[in-house]
Amino acid sequence: MSAIHPSELAFITKHAPFDRMELGHVMWMMERMNLGYYAEGEVIVSPEQGAVDRFLVIKQGVVHGEQSVAKASDADTWLELMEGECFPLGALLASRPVASVYRAGSDTFCYELPADAFRELIGLSAAFRDFCTRRIANLLEHSKQVIQAQYSQSSVEQQSLASPLSAIIRRKPVTCSPETSVRQVLETMREKRIGSMVAADEDGRPLGIMTLHDVLDRIAIPQIDLEQPVIEVMSTQLNTLPPQALAHEAALMMAKHGFRHVLVVENEKLVGLVSEKDLFALQRVGLRQIGSTIRHAATPQVLQQGAADIRRMAHNMMAQGVAPEQLTQFISAFNDLLTARIVELECKASGLTGTPLHEGLCWMALGSEGRFEQTLNTDQDNAIIFEVPAGMTADQVREKLLPVARRINETLALCGFPLCKGEIMASNPKWCLSLEEWKRTFNAWISGGSPESLLNASIFFDFRSLYGAEHLADDLRGWLARVASDNSRFLHMMAENALRNRPPLGMVRDFVVGKENKLDLKLNGITPFVDAARIFSLAAGVAQTNTIQRLRASAEKLNMHASEIDAWIDALLFIQVLRLRHHDEVSAQGAGDGELDNLIDPEKLNELDRRILKEAFRQARKLQARLALEYHL
Amino acid sequence: MLFRLTGWFRSKPQLSPEQQSRLSAWQALPSAELKTPVVESRCVVVDVETTGLNLMQDRLISIGAVAVVNGKIALGDSFYVVLQQQAASDKGNILLHGISTSVQLEGEPPVEALLSFLEFLGKSPLVAFHVTFDETMIKRALRDHLGLNFKHPWTDLAYVMPGLNPPLARKYRALDHWIGHFNIRIDARHNALADALATAQLFQVAHAQAVRKKISDMAGLHDLEKNQRWVSAVS
Numbered sequence: 001m002s003a004i005h006p007s008e009l010a011f012i013t014k015h016a017p018f019d020r021m022e023l024g025h026v027m028w029m030m031e032r033m034n035l036g037y038y039a040e041g042e043v044i045v046s047p048e049q050g051a052v053d054r055f056l057v058i059k060q061g062v063v064h065g066e067q068s069v070a071k072a073s074d075a076d077t078w079l080e081l082m083e084g085e086c087f088p089l090g091a092l093l094a095s096r097p098v099a100s101v102y103r104a105g106s107d108t109f110c111y112e113l114p115a116d117a118f119r120e121l122i123g124l125s126a127a128f129r130d131f132c133t134r135r136i137a138n139l140l141e142h143s144k145q146v147i148q149a150q151y152s153q154s155s156v157e158q159q160s161l162a163s164p165l166s167a168i169i170r171r172k173p174v175t176c177s178p179e180t181s182v183r184q185v186l187e188t189m190r191e192k193r194i195g196s197m198v199a200a201d202e203d204g205r206p207l208g209i210m211t212l213h214d215v216l217d218r219i220a221i222p223q224i225d226l227e228q229p230v231i232e233v234m235s236t237q238l239n240t241l242p243p244q245a246l247a248h249e250a251a252l253m254m255a256k257h258g259f260r261h262v263l264v265v266e267n268e269k270l271v272g273l274v275s276e277k278d279l280f281a282l283q284r285v286g287l288r289q290i291g292s293t294i295r296h297a298a299t300p301q302v303l304q305q306g307a308a309d310i311r312r313m314a315h316n317m318m319a320q321g322v323a324p325e326q327l328t329q330f331i332s333a334f335n336d337l338l339t340a341r342i343v344e345l346e347c348k349a350s351g352l353t354g355t356p357l358h359e360g361l362c363w364m365a366l367g368s369e370g371r372f373e374q375t376l377n378t379d380q381d382n383a384i385i386f387e388v389p390a391g392m393t394a395d396q397v398r399e400k401l402l403p404v405a406r407r408i409n410e411t412l413a414l415c416g417f418p419l420c421k422g423e424i425m426a427s428n429p430k431w432c433l434s435l436e437e438w439k440r441t442f443n444a445w446i447s448g449g450s451p452e453s454l455l456n457a458s459i460f461f462d463f464r465s466l467y468g469a470e471h472l473a474d475d476l477r478g479w480l481a482r483v484a485s486d487n488s489r490f491l492h493m494m495a496e497n498a499l500r501n502r503p504p505l506g507m508v509r510d511f512v513v514g515k516e517n518k519l520d521l522k523l524n525g526i527t528p529f530v531d532a533a534r535i536f537s538l539a540a541g542v543a544q545t546n547t548i549q550r551l552r553a554s555a556e557k558l559n560m561h562a563s564e565i566d567a568w569i570d571a572l573l574f575i576q577v578l579r580l581r582h583h584d585e586v587s588a589q590g591a592g593d594g595e596l597d598n599l600i601d602p603e604k605l606n607e608l609d610r611r612i613l614k615e616a617f618r619q620a621r622k623l624q625a626r627l628a629l630e631y632h633l
Numbered sequence: 634m635l636f637r638l639t640g641w642f643r644s645k646p647q648l649s650p651e652q653q654s655r656l657s658a659w660q661a662l663p664s665a666e667l668k669t670p671v672v673e674s675r676c677v678v679v680d681v682e683t684t685g686l687n688l689m690q691d692r693l694i695s696i697g698a699v700a701v702v703n704g705k706i707a708l709g710d711s712f713y714v715v716l717q718q719q720a721a722s723d724k725g726n727i728l729l730h731g732i733s734t735s736v737q738l739e740g741e742p743p744v745e746a747l748l749s750f751l752e753f754l755g756k757s758p759l760v761a762f763h764v765t766f767d768e769t770m771i772k773r774a775l776r777d778h779l780g781l782n783f784k785h786p787w788t789d790l791a792y793v794m795p796g797l798n799p800p801l802a803r804k805y806r807a808l809d810h811w812i813g814h815f816n817i818r819i820d821a822r823h824n825a826l827a828d829a830l831a832t833a834q835l836f837q838v839a840h841a842q843a844v845r846k847k848i849s850d851m852a853g854l855h856d857l858e859k860n861q862r863w864v865s866a867v868s
Contacts, residue, residue: 005697008708031709034706036837
């Protein structure tokens with residue numbers, strides 16, 4: 001015999017999802033619940049406890065979810081749960097340990113339903129099931145953290161590249177006044193065992209920085225007077241970021257420009273210093289170092305080494321659970337550096353550098369590289385735009401450029417970017433064109449509309465300049481934005497074409513799978529988003545090539561809701577996470593980058609990932625529905 | 634006085650063979666092991682509502698009880714019963730406990746209600762706030778209706794809480810003070826089941842505090858209670 005007091009029932013039915021459930025189901029649940037007490041500060045659920053064994057609803061009190069396991073008590077609180085809220089839904093559905101520590105923020109009582117009963121209730125109550133599914137759809141963001149945490153379990157201490165710089169700054173920066181003597185500064189640096197010194201004015205505004213590396217070049221070799229003010233030998237070109245900026249932004253800044261330090265500045269005041277060492281203490285190869293190797297490489301062998309470093313770094317980052325958006329940005333940024341250096345070296349080697357032909361050459365990235373969405377198994381897609389110098393014909397220029405382009409393509413292949421099977425490369429005479437020829441070619445595709453034109457448009461219209469005469473690419477982009485947005489027939493056909501690729505959601509089963517019961521995450525998952533974003537951006541005259549940026553930038557012009565856009569982006573990123581994780585798993589089993597595929601077996605996903613993937617595909621359908629609406633399809 | 638005399642001379646209550654065998658079955662259960670840690674055992678937190686506060690005269694109206702199993706309140710393992718009354722209690726009292734005249738008259742026959750209570754209880758140790766009141770009322774009802782001499786281990790939170798929180802001992806006397814102090818919300822005060830639940834939550838707090846003082850079982854709480862009774866008596 002059991003008795004539940006009406007006031008308990010009244011409390012629980014005030015909160016979602018219990019307010020929408022049948023009373024019988026709520027009673028069924030309550031009869032199986034325990035009421036647990038947790039004193040302030042006590043751990044309620046933690047990763048160490050293994051797979052989550054119960055579903056909790058807070059009766060009273062506050063529960064904090066903390067990200068860092070090692071230093072839970074002083075870690076930043078990132079999740080606060082209040083009365084009536086349920087946790088930890090995701091980990092429970094996936095039968096895995098939680099990623100964060102849940103701790104009582106005050107004396108707390110929780111209703112607790114054992115995991116078995118929780119699963120039974122999902123089968124019993126449609127309202128409860130809906131809640132769990134929808135919550136999880138909203139929790140896409142959260143699931144990314146779960147996956148990241150899962151990946152970084154082996155190195156809990158390691159800072160994620162997604163943490164804000166404010167979390168990475170270890171101590172107050174040591175500063176000096178600009179008038180301090182060089183000798184004094186060097187002594188302080190030795191005394192405090194620090195690698196750098198920042199000069200700041202009385203209000204704490206940074207004026208200059210000196211690092212140990214500068215000592216040789218700026219002090220020792222020129223043999224300067226050690227009594228002169230330090231500011232005179234300091235570097236005053238400062239690289240600053242706000243404390244809210246993420247670690248990966250600092251890393252990218254260091255890598256692109258070759259700095260070792262980034263100043264963290266808030267309201268103009270110096271609040272901290274982040275060094276390369278802080279960011280990649282555990283990584284074997286520093287990002288900046290890779291960047292610098294590539295920038296200064298003089299031979300294909302060194303470049304090959306750089307390419308290998310990029311791959312190793314990408315695998316490391318994948319293993320650390322770096323978010324897909326950042327990871328693909330990293331890969332693209334480094335591949336850009338590498339490609340630009342190869343183009344530069346080959347132009348020099350072939351005597352092109354310094355001639356008008358070199359002045360008027362623009363090397364373009366196409367396809368996924370053009371969209372900044374490269375993963376590890378992308379082959380090369382590139383092209384050239386050139387200016388025709390006075391007194392020459394386009395064919396004459398092409399004749400000069402093609403052999404150089406051929407060498408560039410071959411060197412890229414040596415560095416691990418396989419030659420494009422479809423011959424979409426700058427060494428193909430069809431894709432080494434003058435600006436005028438490009439416009440004619442694009443125009444023919446836009447007004448033609450054959451299947452081949454549409455396919456070409458989907459690759460070439462994601463172009464961006466990677467080396468050389470950027471203004472040519474800008475000119476072409478501006479022209480395309482005008483022409484394409486005016487041509488609704490062409491956009492209509494592009495949309496029709498894009499809609500042929502339906503996300504594989506089944507009526508009976510969760511997913512419609514291809515041969516061998518596999519889903520193609522790239523073709524079925526990512527392509528619908530990429531295609532739709534391209535069409536939206538062409539229609540809106542948006543210059544960006546990156547899918548996420550295209551969606552964001554088109555939203556305003558096409559009157560789409562920000563929340564709608566966010567849901568699409570989250571869905572795209574989730575599919576990208578699964579795809580990268582699949583790549584990582586396959587390479588961990590010893591597959592080379594060339595063997596990486598995008599095929600996964602949905603049956604092998606856990607419950608949570610399967611649900612989220614289904615939701616992500618649903619978002620892809622919504623996006624397509626929007627496309628269909630826009631073009632009356 | 635008249636009531637006590639009638640009580641003494643009243644003949645032993647008549648139980649049906651079935652009721653008698655239920656009672657014997659309960660009596661035959663092994664008694665509670667008080668040295669088992671609370672987190673590995675079951676205890677029952679109880680609260681009663683009566684027709685008034687007179688221990689000798691007033692009658693039991695309802696019993697509410699919740700089980701604390703392995704340190705957690707098992708919501709499904711809870712008990713509530715209204716005992717059928719010969720006459721309903723007066724109006725002021727009804728306003729307090731909220732059990733209307735008709736409900737009082739329609740309650741379970743006392744023998745059945747009390748047998749169900751015993752069966753729910755088993756031999757698990759009891760916990761209450763101001764044990765004297767609950768114990769006396771339950772004891773008297775069991776004697777009158779079942780002819781049972783009810784000797785059961787009880788723990789009194791009215792002494793345990795001051796024992797664990799000496800600085801608060803002078804300020805707090807009533808259950809309301811303590812549950813207020815620990816922010817335990819109670820939506821239906823003076824309902825035996827709701828009060829028992831709030832008392833059980835207070836017991837969970839007490840248990841967590843006691844564990845920090847290396848007390849983890851009922852026997853330890855009894856020692857603490859005994860000391861506090863002595864402290865209260867001399868201070």
